[in-house]
Amino acid sequence: MASRKTxxxxxxxxxxxxxxxxxxxxxSGDSGEAVExxxxxxxxxxxxxxxxxDLWNEEHPDVQVTYVEQASxxxxxxxxxNATAAGNAPDLFEIPRGYSVSFLVDGVxxxxxxxLDNDDETFAQGAFDFVHVGDAVVGVPFATNPTxxxxxxxxxxxxxxxxxxxxxxxxxxAVTMQQQGDIKSMxxxxxxxxYLRDLATQFGADWWQAADDGWKVGFDxxxxxxxxxxxxxxxxxxxxxxxxxxxxxxxxxxxSSGQLSQFTTSTWQLPIYEANFQSSVGDWALAPYPxxxxxxxxxxxxxxxxxxxxxxxxxxxxxVEFARWLATDEEATTLIADTVDGASLFPVVADSSGYxxxxxxxxxLGDHLSDAPAIVxxxxxxxxxMHEGPDQVAxxxxxxxxxxxxxxxxxxxxxxxxxxxxxxVADLTSKNIDVVG
Amino acid sequence: MASVYSSAPARRVRVAKTPPRRGWQAAQSxxxxxxxxxxxxxxxxxxxxxxxxxxxxxxxxMQASGxxxxxxxxxxxxxxxxxxxxxxxxxxxxxxxxxxxxxxIQIPISLGLSLTAALLLDSVVSERRGSGFRTALLVPYxxxxxxxxxxxxxLYSxxxxPFTAAGNALGIDVNLFSPGMLWVAIxxxxxxxxxxxxxxxxxxxxxxxxxxxxxxxxxxGAGGFRIAWSIKIPAIRGTLVLTGLISIIGMLQxxxxxxxxxxxxxxxxxxxxxxxxAIYSQAFTxxxxxxxxxxxxxxxxxxxxxxxxxxxxxxxxxxS
Numbered sequence: 010m011a012s013r014k015t016x017x018x019x020x021x022x023x024x025x026x027x028x029x030x031x032x033x034x035x036x037s038g039d040s041g042e043a044v045e046x047x048x049x050x051x052x053x054x055x056x057x058x059x060x061x062x063d064l065w066n067e068e069h070p071d072v073q074v075t076y077v078e079q080a081s082x083x084x085x086x087x088x089x090x091n092a093t094a095a096g097n098a099p100d101l102f103e104i105p106r107g108y109s110v111s112f113l114v115d116g117v118x119x120x121x122x123x124x125l126d127n128d129d130e131t132f133a134q135g136a137f138d139f140v141h142v143g144d145a146v147v148g149v150p151f152a153t154n155p156t157x158x159x160x161x162x163x164x165x166x167x168x169x170x171x172x173x174x175x176x177x178x179x180x181x182x183a184v185t186m187q188q189q190g191d192i193k194s195m196x197x198x199x200x201x202x203x204y205l206r207d208l209a210t211q212f213g214a215d216w217w218q219a220a221d222d223g224w225k226v227g228f229d230x231x232x233x234x235x236x237x238x239x240x241x242x243x244x245x246x247x248x249x250x251x252x253x254x255x256x257x258x259x260x261x262x263x264x265s266s267g268q269l270s271q272f273t274t275s276t277w278q279l280p281i282y283e284a285n286f287q288s289s290v291g292d293w294a295l296a297p298y299p300x301x302x303x304x305x306x307x308x309x310x311x312x313x314x315x316x317x318x319x320x321x322x323x324x325x326x327x328x329v330e331f332a333r334w335l336a337t338d339e340e341a342t343t344l345i346a347d348t349v350d351g352a353s354l355f356p357v358v359a360d361s362s363g364y365x366x367x368x369x370x371x372x373x374l375g376d377h378l379s380d381a382p383a384i385v386x387x388x389x390x391x392x393x394x395m396h397e398g399p400d401q402v403a404x405x406x407x408x409x410x411x412x413x414x415x416x417x418x419x420x421x422x423x424x425x426x427x428x429x430x431x432x433x434v435a436d437l438t439s440k441n442i443d444v445v446g
Numbered sequence: 447m448a449s450v451y452s453s454a455p456a457r458r459v460r461v462a463k464t465p466p467r468r469g470w471q472a473a474q475s476x477x478x479x480x481x482x483x484x485x486x487x488x489x490x491x492x493x494x495x496x497x498x499x500x501x502x503x504x505x506x507x508m509q510a511s512g513x514x515x516x517x518x519x520x521x522x523x524x525x526x527x528x529x530x531x532x533x534x535x536x537x538x539x540x541x542x543x544x545x546x547x548x549x550x551i552q553i554p555i556s557l558g559l560s561l562t563a564a565l566l567l568d569s570v571v572s573e574r575r576g577s578g579f580r581t582a583l584l585v586p587y588x589x590x591x592x593x594x595x596x597x598x599x600x601l602y603s604x605x606x607x608p609f610t611a612a613g614n615a616l617g618i619d620v621n622l623f624s625p626g627m628l629w630v631a632i633x634x635x636x637x638x639x640x641x642x643x644x645x646x647x648x649x650x651x652x653x654x655x656x657x658x659x660x661x662x663x664x665x666x667g668a669g670g671f672r673i674a675w676s677i678k679i680p681a682i683r684g685t686l687v688l689t690g691l692i693s694i695i696g697m698l699q700x701x702x703x704x705x706x707x708x709x710x711x712x713x714x715x716x717x718x719x720x721x722x723x724a725i726y727s728q729a730f731t732x733x734x735x736x737x738x739x740x741x742x743x744x745x746x747x748x749x750x751x752x753x754x755x756x757x758x759x760x761x762x763x764x765x766s
Contacts, residue, residue, distance in 0.1 A: 116519050142514070199712040255706065399510070417713050436732075443513040443514070443515075445513075
């Protein structure tokens with residue numbers, strides 16, 4: 010039945026795609042006709058992306074863009090895979106998180122290294138590096154996620170604490186709060202291993218690293234295992250809660266209850282918390298992500314969003330130019346960064362300081378608002394991201410299974426990482442992709 | 447003469463009338479065939495061709511080139527490689543076994559409840575009141591599976607759901623997301639969704655039972671339970687076989703419900719928790735359509751075999 014549904018969906022999407030793209034991807038050539046591009050985005054960013062497209066079309070009569078909204082990352086992935094198989098993929102699309110390299114491997118997107126440069130240093134260097142894999146460029150970066158902690162000052166202050174600056178300090182404070190007030194200091198949902206990934210990123214791990222002749226897999230690297238140890242200590246000391254995103258109301262109630270001292274977040278999430286917290290609004294302050302050892306050597310984990318150019322487009326150069334405009338034009342980035350009419354995205358331009366104030370929620374941060382811009386700016390300056398891998402999404406699904414087991418103390422985090430090392434190497438090898446080191 | 451006169455035309459009539467009748471039948475057959483053409487075209491396009499393509503695709507595998515895999519991907523003939531891999535795929539077969547055990551427990555409970563509801567409705571004298579109950583029982587079936595799952599995820603929630611709170615009031619620790627209770631939670635959700643559908647089929651069949659037989663049984667002193675057990679249920683055995691078949695086929699294909707519960711309890715609902723989840727994961731997460739196609743063919747074969755076995759078993763009992 011699943012195969013039936015799958016194939017029916019594939020045919021339906023293919024048919025739809027034929028109709029939709031029949032009038033797109035027209036090469037202007039020398040005829041003077043406008044180039045027509047099709048651009049697929051995801052619903053959560055649709056409002057800002059549509060506004061960007063409208064502005065582009067107004068300013069660029071020679072390249073006209075049609076915007077198509079997909080409901081979610083999952084829908085985008087399925088639709089792209091089917092449209093690619095049918096040969097009718099959109100010219101440009103938002104790459105669902107984790108797919109930047111695998112889409113290139115699977116022939117969904119193409120290497121755009123001949124069209125994308127950073128000679129004018131418009132892009133933040135970290136963002137530009139993120140899309141480089143070996144000699145290839147997998148997409149055009151358009152947003153980042155500077156990572157920091159939100160701390161409940163009322164809860165921490167009740168114990169005489171301020172925001173922890175290192176993970177050792179975090180552990181000491183969290184144990185005290187747990188023992189004296191049953192306060193949790195990390196919420197680790199079973200379906201989301203991003204805490205582990207963030208910590209491993211900060212500690213310098215690379216789960217996938219492109220070498221000259223193959224991928225170096227680093228789930229069991231010393232850096233990764235050290236990050237795992239930090240989380241293991243928190244789990245063992247019962248400092249961790251496990252509220253899931255599927256129980257959204259309960260999650261928001263818990264976050265705002267004062268029973269959670271802090272959580273890791275980024276700018277795009279802050280307006281959501283402000284809208285959903287029923288209490289403790291105004292008690293929250295931003296603080297740097299705790300450092301591995303010396304706060305002066307802070308590394309803040311981050312990741313990037315990118316647009317991909319389809320392998321079948323006849324207008325790759327125009328698509329790259331349009332994507333570059335979406336990511337770096339001041340008017341365009343202001344539109345997408347808007348917290349009300351846009352998508353609260355943090356731009357990847359070299360100087361992003363001018364966007365920070367507008368991204369910070371005034372009510373949630375209350376009296377702590379004035380300190381927040383410097384925290385965000387430092388998170389941007391000290392950001393580090395892992396590169397994505399060719400089987401990252403499949404590996405993440407496997408990681409979710411094992412991560413949840415670690416949270417229920419069925420296995421240790423070290424065992425999770427060792428399993429992931431073994432699984433990833435085997436998976437890459439089965440796909441005829443080389444693994445080195 | 448008269449007889450000759452009368453018989454000759456009669457023979458002529460017989461001879462003359464036969465071809466038109468055959469012609470009429472042929473025309474009717476052609477018309478019938480014509481009406482069925484859209485169905486067969488649709489059947490061919492959305493069923494036969496995709497299955498044929500899935501079978502074809504299952505004999506290939508995608509292989510990347512270049513050390514990093516960035517040199518392009520090509521389909522390589524793999525012979526029975528995907529099927530051999532599938533036969534030794536412990537995760538896939540564990541999901542089959544998991545769902546089969548669940549089906550053995552859940553389907554009889556679900557069908558039993560549907561049968562009970564149908565029998566009770568059949569006994570209701572007032573047609574209007576019966577109609578109201580039928581509609582009410584059918585409402586959950588009209589709710590999309592994903593919406594129903596969301597509703598029940600909230601109801602089951604140990605943090606905000608009423609069941610945990612009610613359990614706490616009674617001094618019982620109720621966590622329907624815990625590994626031990628998750629199947630109960632999913633089973634209850636499925637019963638809620640399909641009870642009305644199966645009830646409707648069974649009820650329709652019950653309405654076809656000869657009322658004079660039931661009246662005769664009543665005259666002979668049989669009570670409601672006796673009539674249901676000895677007359678109504680044997681009379682609708684074929685319908686029960688049909689609903690059983692539908693339930694078996696549907697059960698091996700459960701997807702939406704466990705997928706949503708995965709977010710609540712991923713340590714229990716793994717990515718290959720059910721066969722369809724395993725296939726979905728291969729197709730859309732690993733982008734390995736070929737292997738997903740092979741798993742789909744195997745699943746279809748297993749469902750077909752189980753359905754055939756169930757049908758054979760139940761009809762043999764009926765015959766005996």
